Amino acid sequence: xxxxxxxxxxxxxxxxxxxxxxxxxxxxxxxxxxxxxxxxxxxxxxxxxxxxxxxxxxxxxxxxx
Numbered sequence: 001x002x003x004x005x006x007x008x009x010x011x012x013x014x015x016x017x018x019x020x021x022x023x024x025x026x027x028x029x030x031x032x033x034x035x036x037x038x039x040x041x042x043x044x045x046x047x048x049x050x051x052x053x054x055x056x057x058x059x060x061x062x063x064x065x
Contacts, residue, residue, distance in 0.1 A: 005011040022029065029046035
């Protein structure tokens with residue numbers, strides 16, 4: 001699968017921004033990789049386990065944080 005990044009430097013910059021904004025979240029999150037029919041996808045899981053599940057989708061090439 002082709003990378004969405006133009007190079008390793010671009011990937012590192014986006015990764016730092018992701019970490020920065022994820023650190024500002026008000027609840028702890030767990031990073032997971034899930035398999036989908038189009039390839040592996042990164043997801044963040046957070047919130048109380050005893051509550052109903054909610055799936056929040058973000059825009060293309062936007063940070064999940």
